[in-house]
Amino acid sequence: MTRVVMLGGGYVTLHAYATLARRRARDLRSGDLEIMVLSADTAHRFHGFTGELVAGMVDRDRLATPLGEAMPLARIVTGRAVSIDPVAQSVSYRAPGEAAEQTVTYDHLVVGTGATEPTAAVAGLGELGFTLRGPDEIAALADHLATVPGSPVVVAGGGIAGTELAAAIADRGHPVTLVHSGVRLMPEWSDQPRLVTHAAAELDRLGVRVVTGRRLTEVTPTAAILSDGSSLPTTTVVAAVGQRPVRIAGLDPWRDDRGRLLTQPTLAVRYGVWAAGDGARVEHPVTGEPVPANALWAMKGGDHIGRSIARRLSRRSPRRFTYRGLGRAASFGFGRGISELYGVPFTGAVAWLLRLVFFLRFMPSRRRAAGVVADLARVAATPAGGRGIRSSQPLPSMPARVLTSESA
Incomplete structure (x- = not known):
């Protein structure tokens, strides 16, 4: 064998x-x-649908x-x-x-x-927080946010993961501050400045405050401390600062x-x-x-x-890896997004639909993919454009935690 x-x-x-x-x-x-x-x-x-889960649009069982x-x-x-x-x-x-x-x-x-996530790089992160790469951690973030409705949230890391996650949390009704150590958001998309500008406009629409040129250095149970010594009062810190x-x-x-x-x-x-x-x-x-x-x-x-x-x-030699890439996409709320397909940029509903079709295609379960479609159809039918398909099994109330997000 x-x-x-x-x-x-x-x-x-x-x-x-x-x-x-x-x-x-x-x-x-x-x-x-x-x-x-x-x-x-x-x-x-x-x-793929992390933002939709955090925003309350998709049920957690669809993604596991x-x-x-x-x-x-x-x-x-x-x-x-x-x-x-x-x-x-x-x-x-x-x-x-x-x-x-x-x-x-x-x-x-x-x-x-x-x-x-490199939790040891930020004082207090390892002791107070949990990462989103572990079992059910993304759903745990959504449940945690449900226990502190309307509370301020700090997202550290202005790459595509942090930017998309900040938008999703703001879409739940939380005031969000996005802290980025670089000068420009989404450095991975520097070859698509039009899309980066569009993403910044979407954050502004959602009321996300963007702070650049500073990084997260310490987390306490009630605040996020930045590299310039300033403090942001918060009960939740979400760090998308690398891997x-x-x-x-x-x-x-x-x-x-x-x-x-x-x-x-x-x-x-x-x-x-x-x-x-x-x-x-x-x-x-x-x-x-x-x-x-x-x-x-x-x-x-x-x-x-x-x-x-x-x-x-079969006693044959393996071939070289020749895949050259397809594109990228991000969502900023129901029906709103940015995407790039073979270098061609898209924004708005077209970008959002391209992203949706792509992710549905790669879900490992057809039944769960159909469930995502059903959830999003329910969102479309709600008068407010649909916040809030809540997890059927929310976690009990918990102390303020530090949450970390993958950059993938």
Whole structure:
């Protein structure tokens, strides 16, 4: 039996599984091939509609697909990888609540563990806050905001993730201050100044206050402290200030200075080890520059890894990763957004619809995608343009927390 071990339950793993299972379905059913998915989370979290969930437009259950449902031919193991031995081709992991480690061998290993927020970089963030990359954390943010209606919120980080999230929170009726250490918002979109200007106008429409040239340095239970010494009273701080790859012992010789796994043009790290997504340095096939750390590139990287492993199992050489990119999009409320498709910019309802169709296409569950459409149709039918499909199971009231958002 050939065993493929996949680490993480995100986009890389989901798409590597789907492609490999499609190409080697007979081997999976006969038992000649086993795909084992090792993940600390029991569900795949689709982050494309994060803004809609935070704004209360989409129910939380639409965006969480149990791994067993998303990858029915895989063996799902709940646990966290502790170390990798690339010589023995084994992974040691620890199951929840277990002190002892277990070890599993592999013929091929897919590392899709992604990245976490650098909470240690801001005083008080690690002690007071929680990140949005963990299980159900995005839904927890929406529930938290419901416990403090109308309270001021500070969003740190003016990239696309922070900008979109600030708009979503403001759309719930919270006064929002967006703090950005740079001079201009959305530096990832510097090649589309018209879209950046449009995004700034949308923030202004929603009443978001933008503070540039300052960064978040400390968080207290009642305030956000900035680098110039000023203080912003708040009960909630949302930080979208970057990411740090998850490091698993054993692969350090193949990491760059930022901790990302260095990949070859085939997306192999070394023979039998593959990587893509936020935790990997994947070079663009044309420019040679690192590709963006976002969901689409993780999906396409996972697809390519699945094809590469299938080719290896057929005793053929893997091919080079040739995907060149498609576009980008962001939402600023129902029916309002910006997008770029093959370099062509769009704004308003057209941009929002392009984004909607794209994300629906890549959701792992058709049933849940239909649920998103139903939720948004309900929003469209409300007189106010629809704030507030609330979670069916809100969290109990909690003390002020610091929340961190992914930049993907």
